[in-house]
Amino acid sequence: MGLDELQQKKLNNWMSAKSVCAGCPACGLNHWTGGDVIAGTVWSGSAMQIGGPMVPMVQLICDNCAYVMLFAAVPIGLAS
């Protein structure tokens, strides 16, 4: 599904405000596109908690090699 135009703008503004301009750790280029907001499940130490708290994260996908970087979506304003 990916980010809509407003979400992509929010992500770009947040990256600029936080000076996030990292080169891709896999290929070194600095061309990223926002992916989806996803939610990882919490690992309790012995089992995955289904239906428990989740951490929304936004994907940043390298345009060259498809490496995926994740950032917490709530502080960026992409999830509540």
Ligand SMILES: [Zn+2]
């Ligand atoms: Zn890359």
